[in-house]
Amino acid sequence: MKYLHTADWHIGQLFHEYDRAYEHQQFLKWLLGSLQAEQVDVLLISGDVFDLSNPSAESVKMLYSFLNQAVTANPDLQIIITAGNHDSAARLESPKPLLESSNIHIVGLVEKKDDRIDYEKLVIPLKNKDGTTKAWCLAIPFLRMGDYPVIADAENPYSAGVAAFYAQAYACACSKKHAEEPVICMGHLHAQQTDMTDIDQSVERAIMGGVECIGITAFHEDIRYVALGHIHKAQRIGGKEHIRYCGSPIPMSFSELNYKHQVIVFDLEEQGISNLKAIEVPVSVLLKRVPSVHSSLAEVTNALQQLPVAGTDLQPAPYLEVRVLLDGPEPGLRHKIETALSGKHVRLAKIDVKYPVVNTTGSNAVTVAEDSLRQLQPKDVLEQVYQSRYSAAVPVELLQLFNQVTQEVTQTEAV
Numbered sequence: 001m002k003y004l005h006t007a008d009w010h011i012g013q014l015f016h017e018y019d020r021a022y023e024h025q026q027f028l029k030w031l032l033g034s035l036q037a038e039q040v041d042v043l044l045i046s047g048d049v050f051d052l053s054n055p056s057a058e059s060v061k062m063l064y065s066f067l068n069q070a071v072t073a074n075p076d077l078q079i080i081i082t083a084g085n086h087d088s089a090a091r092l093e094s095p096k097p098l099l100e101s102s103n104i105h106i107v108g109l110v111e112k113k114d115d116r117i118d119y120e121k122l123v124i125p126l127k128n129k130d131g132t133t134k135a136w137c138l139a140i141p142f143l144r145m146g147d148y149p150v151i152a153d154a155e156n157p158y159s160a161g162v163a164a165f166y167a168q169a170y171a172c173a174c175s176k177k178h179a180e181e182p183v184i185c186m187g188h189l190h191a192q193q194t195d196m197t198d199i200d201q202s203v204e205r206a207i208m209g210g211v212e213c214i215g216i217t218a219f220h221e222d223i224r225y226v227a228l229g230h231i232h233k234a235q236r237i238g239g240k241e242h243i244r245y246c247g248s249p250i251p252m253s254f255s256e257l258n259y260k261h262q263v264i265v266f267d268l269e270e271q272g273i274s275n276l277k278a279i280e281v282p283v284s285v286l287l288k289r290v291p292s293v294h295s296s297l298a299e300v301t302n303a304l305q306q307l308p309v310a311g312t313d314l315q316p317a318p319y320l321e322v323r324v325l326l327d328g329p330e331p332g333l334r335h336k337i338e339t340a341l342s343g344k345h346v347r348l349a350k351i352d353v354k355y356p357v358v359n360t361t362g363s364n365a366v367t368v369a370e371d372s373l374r375q376l377q378p379k380d381v382l383e384q385v386y387q388s389r390y391s392a393a394v395p396v397e398l399l400q401l402f403n404q405v406t407q408e409v410t411q412t413e414a415v
Contacts, residue, residue: 001042001132001267002034002266003040003041003044003184003225003265003267003394004034004042004044004263004264004265005044005046005225005227005246005266006043006045006249006263006264007046007047007048007084007188007227007228007229007247007248008046008048008084008229008230008247008248009027009045009049009050009247009248009249010050010051010086010250010252011024011049011051011055011059011062011063011320011374012050012051012059012276013051013252014051015251016319016349016350018319018349019346020285021058022285023250024062024250025062026282026284027159027249028062028066031066032066032069032073032265034248034263035073037053037075038279040077040265041076041077041078041126041128041129041285042077042079042080042126042127042137043070043079043080044184044227045081045082045229045234046187046188046227046230047083047085047086047087047141047186047188047229048084048085048188048229048230048257049081049083049092050086050087051088052086052090052093053086053088053091054086054091056253058375060207064095067099067102071409076103076129077103078104078105078126078127079104079105079158079185080105081102081104081105081106081107081150082106082107082108082140082141082142082186082188083106083107083108083141083142083381084095084229084230087108088108088162089108089141089142090108090109092106092108093106093108095319105139107121107122107124107139107140107141109150109325110122110141110143110147112240117147118228119168119169119171120176120204122138122139122140122169122172123136123137123138123139123169124136124139125137125176126184126415133177133181133254133406134181134268135181135184135268136173136176136177136181136182136183136184137183137184137185137187138166138170138173138183138184138185138186138223139186140166140185140186140187140188141188142188142230143162143189147165148161148164148165149164149165149168151164157215159214159215162189162218163214163215163217163218164222164239166185166187166218166219167399169185170183170185170223181270182224182269182272183222184222184223184224184225184226184227184250184268185219185223185225185226185227185289186227186228186229187212187214187227187228188228188229188230189212189228190212190230190231190412191214191215191216191231191237191238191243191245192214192215192237192238192240193237194213194231194235195233200208212389216238216240216243219243224242224272224273225242225244225268226242226243226244227244227246228244228245229245229246230245231245231247232248232252232256233245233247233259234246234261234262234264234278235247241273242272242273246262246263247261247262248265249263249281250281250284251283251287251316254287254321254349254350255350256287257287257289260280261283262266262278263278263281264276264277264279264280265277267277279323284316284321285316285318286318286319286322287321288318288319288320288346289320289323290304290307290320290321290322291303291323292323293323294323294352294354295320295323295325296324296325297324297326297333299338300322300323300324300340301337301340302338304322304337304341304344305340307341307344308345309343309344310343310344310345315322317347319346319349320341320347320348320349321349321350321351321352322337322351322352323354324337324351324352324353324354325355326353326355327356327392328355329390329394329398333351334351337351355390356390356391378406379402379403379406382394382402
């Protein structure tokens with residue numbers, strides 16, 4: 001049986017306030033073709049289907065239109081979807097009774113029976129076209145507090161609880177399967193030794209407060225494949241071919257300018273996986289950085305004016321990040337950049353500004369007594385902050401304006 005592993009679609013996401021419905025539609029159209037071209041038997045979607053827990057009607061329609069088209073074109077296809085931390089587990093599961101008649105299994109909630117985790121609801125048989133069970137899948141969603149067992153005196157209660165959860169789910173699968181039937185599992189979590197993108201670091205990392213790393217020993221050595229989601233960069237974990245993040249199918253930040261997005265396809269046999277390969281996902285809207293390195297405003301303006309003009313090109317305009325190096329505040333910066341881009345075939349998404357680096361090495365740190373803080377005047381604070389950010393003294397004109405405002409505020413308070 002052939003499997004396709006994907007995750008982190010984030011349908012409904014805005015890219016610097018631009019709607020991405022076109023990109024997601026193009027990806028899903030491509031995925032439909034790939035399912036047929038690769039003759040896939042099982043589609044694994046490992047969480048973060050939606051970007052928001054309360055997705056728009058358009059986003060929901062996009063997902064279920066894809067599912068309908070997928071099973072219509074491939075009647076024997078099994079689809080397993082697990083919830084990620086961006087998904088609402090209950091909302092994602094709401095059409096579950098209807099979809100299971102089409103071999104579409106959605107697992108969002110960790111249900112309990114008699115105050116015990118009902119692992120049987122998470123263990124799904126994978127059947128061939130004849131209806132014979134050939135393997136088993138541990139369909140485990142993103143685990144929130146209360147979902148996993150409490151391990152007394154654990155140094156890290158989260159990682160210990162998640163490891164215990166996977167161990168008990170695997171034991172449940174073993175109680176159901178025949179000896180020759182392999183087991184795979186899904187997860188939406190942060191594994192140890194993970195290489196993250198800047199989006200992962202700024203958004204996903206903060207969710208669990210930095211204690212969420214799960215070691216690969218949480219996955220039993222006899223599990224044939226671990227289909228992970230949550231980290232947006234495709235990679236093996238711990239040097240293991242069978243423990244993988246497939247990554248997000250569309251770019252999530254400008255740091256992914258030269259990154260190849262992909263899905264993973266593999267065959268599953270009794271002995272393990274074979275014919276594993278990554279299939280690159282075509283990028284439907286390009287990312288562009290101008291210039292390639294941070295440069296002066298004059299150089300940036302000149303580079304922007306060299307961009308091609310909007311014409312009859314039917315391709316969507318690329319998202320543009322403009323990189324500027326400034327010596328200090330630049331009033332009207334965005335207006336100046338937008339003026340240079342007038343009529344160009346791009347969409348301004350981000351202006352990335354950098355200032356000269358302040359040398360903070362050495363023993364320049366000064367301890368300030370409480371009495372000294374009380375004696376600080378607004379002008380002193382302005383000068384220190386400005387010097388720290390721009391590596392220069394406050395311009396005379398700005399200082400005069402600041403003094404004028406300070407005097408007006410003082411007079412108002414006196415009245």
